Amino acid sequence: MTTYFHHLSRCCAAVLLFTVQANAQQINIPIETNHNALVLQADAKMNLHSIYFGKKLANASDYEQVGGVYKQGDDYTGMQDAAYSASGSRNLFEPAISVTHADGNNSLDLRYVKHEVSKVDDNVSLLKVTLKDPVYAIEVTLFYKSFYKEDVMEQWCSIRHTEKGNVTLHKFASANLFIKGGSFWLNQYHGDWAKEMQPEESRLTHGIKTLDTKLGTRANLFQPSVFMVSMDRPATENEGTVLYGALEYSGNFRTDLELDHQDNLRITSGINNYASTYTLKSGELFTTPAFLYTLSSNGKGVASRNLHNWARNYKLLDGKGNRLTLLNNWEATYFDFDENKLSALLKDTKKLGVDMFLLDDGWFANKYPRNGDVAGLGDWEENKKKLPNGIAALVKEASSNGVKFGIWIEPEMVNPKSELYEKHPEWVVREPKREEHYFRNQLVLDLANPAVQDFVYGVVDDLFTKNPALAYIKWDCNAVIYNAHSAYLKNQSHFYIDYMRGLYKVLERIRAKYPKVPMMLCSGGGGRVDYGALQYFTEFWPSDNTDPLERIFLQWEYSYFYPAISSSNHVTDWGKQPIKFRTDVAMMGKLGFDIVVSHLAEKDLKFCQDAIQVYNGLKTIVWQGDQYRLSNPRSSDVASMLYMNAEKSSGVIFNYLVNNRYGTGSKLPIRMNGLDAGKKYRITEINLYPGTSSTIDGNKTYSGDFLMQVGFNPDVNSGRASVLLKIEEVK
Incomplete structure (x- = not known):
C-alpha cells in the first residue's frame, strides 16, 4: 500500500488519518511547500526514513525513484537515513533520542504506526507521525508544521511512555534532518558582549560539528543558535542552495552537524542534554521546542525573506503592528537621575518628536539603592529619594507632554546586596556548599520554583496595576548561570529545562493579561535573541554596541534571520560619525534615541526632528517590505x-x-x-x-x-x- 498527501486544498479544512495495514509494503509521506519537499517513507518493516529533502518535484510519484539513483554503498543498519534516529539498537550515528527504560535497558527501536494531516488554516498544515517501540511501551510523535507560501517548516516531537516505572531521557532532539551526499558549507556565528553575530564560514568535514551553549540564560552570548548550510558550494545572496536553521528556544541548545562516511549530512537540533538527563514518569508528556528551517534554491536573500514573512505573520508578537519611537535616558544619565532630570528629559522627548520616553535602570530599591549595578536588583519599589512621587507621577507627566512612558526591568536576576536576597536566599540559583560567583555583580533567580515565577510575574503585573497607562517594558537579562542548583527541585538534572519552562510560564501569564503591550527583549545586548522568546516580545536589542559602523555589520547579520521590525536600533554618542550617519543606520529597523537632546547643536536637533518625520513616512516599508x-x-x-x-x-x-x-x-x-x-x-x-x-x-x-x-x-x-x-x- 502506498499513500501520498499533498498540500491540502486552500478552501477547506480537513484531517487525514493514515494507519498502517498488516500487508503494507511502504508508505510515502511528502510534505510539500510552495517550492520545497521533505519526503518521509515507512518501509515494509515500518522503519521511518527521510528519502528526499530539496526542491519540490513536479510529480509526487517521482519521489519513489530518488533512492535508486544514489550508489553510495551499503547501509549496514537499515536506518542510516532515519527520520528520527534512536540509540542502542542498530543506529551507528549520532542519535536524536537516547533513553534508559524502566528495566534498565538502553535500546530504543522506533517504528511507524500512523500519521495524521490537519489544516491549521489555508496556508498552514500540521503532520503528526506516531512512532512506537515494538517491545517497550514508549511512543514518540513527530510534528511537522509547514507554512506553504513561506517555504518554512517547524519540527518538534513529544515523548510519552506507560512503562512500569520511570524512563530516563538522555537525549531528546527536536529534529533530525537527513540530506543526501555532496559537499556542505556551514555559516555559523560567534561573539561576546558588544561583539554579537560574528560570521564564520567553513566546509563541513567528516565527523560531527557541534554548535551549543551551556550558559543556562543569555544563551546566545558566545554562540547564537542560528546557522546556514550551503549545499555543493557556498551560497551567495542570489545564487545557490542554502538551508537556514534555528532552534526556537531561549535556554541551552545543541545542534550537531554530522557528515558521514558516504558524505550524507545529518542535522540534529534540540535542547542541550548537557547536565539535563530527564526522568520521565509513566504517562507524562515531554515536548521539545520547535526546530525552524527554510530551504532556498536561489540564494540567501530568498531564505531571509521567507523567514521575515513567516515571523511577521506567525511568530513575532504583533509582527504586522506598530512600533513606538523612543528616547531612552541611559546614556544621558546612567544611574544618576532624579525627578527634575527626568522631567527635563520628558520635555526633550516631546521636543525631539518621538512617541515615548523610556526610563532605564536605576529607578528602584531603598534599603540598598540602585545607584550602580552592585546593589538593589530584585527590590522593585520606587527609590524614594530619586522618585518621591513614584512612577505614577512620571507616567502622568509624560501624558501631559503628549508622549508615552516605558520602563526597564530585569526581573529574573538579583544582587546579593538586596532585600530580596536577604529575605529569600532559597530563591537564588547557587550551590549551597560553594562560593558564590557573580556575573555583573548578580545572580539568577530560580524560575523552576513556582513562587519565583509568581514573584517575577508580579513585578510586571504590579507596574501595570499601579500605572495602567504604562506603554512599554524593556526586559533585560544580564547574568548567566553559575553553580547551577535549585533549592526547590529534588532532581537537579531537571534544572536547566525547568528554569526555561518557568520563564515561558511567566511570559505566557503576562501575555494572557497584557497581550499587546510592547516589550523589548534585551540580554546585556543580544544574549537572548531567538524565536522561542520573540513570540512574547515585539522587538529585540541586538547589542549594547551602538557604534553606527559596528551596527551596520551587526544589523546586516541579524537581517538574515530576523525582520527589520523586530530590531531595536538607537542613535547614541558611540562612534565618531556625525548625527546623520548614526540616525540613518538606526532607521533600518525600529528607531530610538539615547542622547542628551539639550546638548545637540541647533542643526543636529533640526536634522533629528526632520529625520523622525522622514522615518514615519517610510517605516511601513522598512518594517513590512521585502x-x-x-x-x-x-x-x-x-x-x-x-x-x-x-x-x-x-x-x-x-x-x-x-x-x-x-x-x-x-x-x-x-x-x-x-x-x-x-x-x-x-x-x-x-x-x-x-x-x-x-x-x-x-x-x-x-x-x-x-x-x-x-x-x-x-x-x-x-x-x-x-x-x-x-x-x-x-x-
Missing part, C-alpha cells in the same frame, strides 16, 4: 540595503561608507534587486542634513531592468558617507 541586501560591508567599501513594498512600487535604499581609506566610495554602480523589470522608477535622495544638497539627479527615470542589470550609483564617498534614497514607480 529586504534585499545589495552590497555586503564585509566585501565592499559600501554597504547597501533595499526595502521594497510588495507591489514593487516604492522602496528605500540605505547606503553607507564602511571603509575610511583614501578615495574609497561607490566607484561602481550597485545592482538592485526586487524591482519590476518592466516598470519605470525615479530615485531621489532623502534625509539630507540641513544646509546640504544632493548630488543625485532626482528627475531622471530608469527602468527596473536597467537598475537590476546595470545598477545605480548612490555617490557614496567620504563627504557623503551615508546616503538614503527613495525609489518610486513613475506612472
Whole structure:
C-alpha cells in the first residue's frame, strides 16, 4: 500500500488519518511547500526514513525513484537515513533520542504506526507521525508544521511512555534532518558582549560539528543558535542552495552537524542534554521546542525573506503592528537621575518628536539603592529619594507632554546586596556548599520554583496595576548561570529545562493579561535573541554596541534571520560619525534615541526632528517590505540595503561608507534587486542634513531592468558617507 498527501486544498479544512495495514509494503509521506519537499517513507518493516529533502518535484510519484539513483554503498543498519534516529539498537550515528527504560535497558527501536494531516488554516498544515517501540511501551510523535507560501517548516516531537516505572531521557532532539551526499558549507556565528553575530564560514568535514551553549540564560552570548548550510558550494545572496536553521528556544541548545562516511549530512537540533538527563514518569508528556528551517534554491536573500514573512505573520508578537519611537535616558544619565532630570528629559522627548520616553535602570530599591549595578536588583519599589512621587507621577507627566512612558526591568536576576536576597536566599540559583560567583555583580533567580515565577510575574503585573497607562517594558537579562542548583527541585538534572519552562510560564501569564503591550527583549545586548522568546516580545536589542559602523555589520547579520521590525536600533554618542550617519543606520529597523537632546547643536536637533518625520513616512516599508541586501560591508567599501513594498512600487535604499581609506566610495554602480523589470522608477535622495544638497539627479527615470542589470550609483564617498534614497514607480 502506498499513500501520498499533498498540500491540502486552500478552501477547506480537513484531517487525514493514515494507519498502517498488516500487508503494507511502504508508505510515502511528502510534505510539500510552495517550492520545497521533505519526503518521509515507512518501509515494509515500518522503519521511518527521510528519502528526499530539496526542491519540490513536479510529480509526487517521482519521489519513489530518488533512492535508486544514489550508489553510495551499503547501509549496514537499515536506518542510516532515519527520520528520527534512536540509540542502542542498530543506529551507528549520532542519535536524536537516547533513553534508559524502566528495566534498565538502553535500546530504543522506533517504528511507524500512523500519521495524521490537519489544516491549521489555508496556508498552514500540521503532520503528526506516531512512532512506537515494538517491545517497550514508549511512543514518540513527530510534528511537522509547514507554512506553504513561506517555504518554512517547524519540527518538534513529544515523548510519552506507560512503562512500569520511570524512563530516563538522555537525549531528546527536536529534529533530525537527513540530506543526501555532496559537499556542505556551514555559516555559523560567534561573539561576546558588544561583539554579537560574528560570521564564520567553513566546509563541513567528516565527523560531527557541534554548535551549543551551556550558559543556562543569555544563551546566545558566545554562540547564537542560528546557522546556514550551503549545499555543493557556498551560497551567495542570489545564487545557490542554502538551508537556514534555528532552534526556537531561549535556554541551552545543541545542534550537531554530522557528515558521514558516504558524505550524507545529518542535522540534529534540540535542547542541550548537557547536565539535563530527564526522568520521565509513566504517562507524562515531554515536548521539545520547535526546530525552524527554510530551504532556498536561489540564494540567501530568498531564505531571509521567507523567514521575515513567516515571523511577521506567525511568530513575532504583533509582527504586522506598530512600533513606538523612543528616547531612552541611559546614556544621558546612567544611574544618576532624579525627578527634575527626568522631567527635563520628558520635555526633550516631546521636543525631539518621538512617541515615548523610556526610563532605564536605576529607578528602584531603598534599603540598598540602585545607584550602580552592585546593589538593589530584585527590590522593585520606587527609590524614594530619586522618585518621591513614584512612577505614577512620571507616567502622568509624560501624558501631559503628549508622549508615552516605558520602563526597564530585569526581573529574573538579583544582587546579593538586596532585600530580596536577604529575605529569600532559597530563591537564588547557587550551590549551597560553594562560593558564590557573580556575573555583573548578580545572580539568577530560580524560575523552576513556582513562587519565583509568581514573584517575577508580579513585578510586571504590579507596574501595570499601579500605572495602567504604562506603554512599554524593556526586559533585560544580564547574568548567566553559575553553580547551577535549585533549592526547590529534588532532581537537579531537571534544572536547566525547568528554569526555561518557568520563564515561558511567566511570559505566557503576562501575555494572557497584557497581550499587546510592547516589550523589548534585551540580554546585556543580544544574549537572548531567538524565536522561542520573540513570540512574547515585539522587538529585540541586538547589542549594547551602538557604534553606527559596528551596527551596520551587526544589523546586516541579524537581517538574515530576523525582520527589520523586530530590531531595536538607537542613535547614541558611540562612534565618531556625525548625527546623520548614526540616525540613518538606526532607521533600518525600529528607531530610538539615547542622547542628551539639550546638548545637540541647533542643526543636529533640526536634522533629528526632520529625520523622525522622514522615518514615519517610510517605516511601513522598512518594517513590512521585502529586504534585499545589495552590497555586503564585509566585501565592499559600501554597504547597501533595499526595502521594497510588495507591489514593487516604492522602496528605500540605505547606503553607507564602511571603509575610511583614501578615495574609497561607490566607484561602481550597485545592482538592485526586487524591482519590476518592466516598470519605470525615479530615485531621489532623502534625509539630507540641513544646509546640504544632493548630488543625485532626482528627475531622471530608469527602468527596473536597467537598475537590476546595470545598477545605480548612490555617490557614496567620504563627504557623503551615508546616503538614503527613495525609489518610486513613475506612472
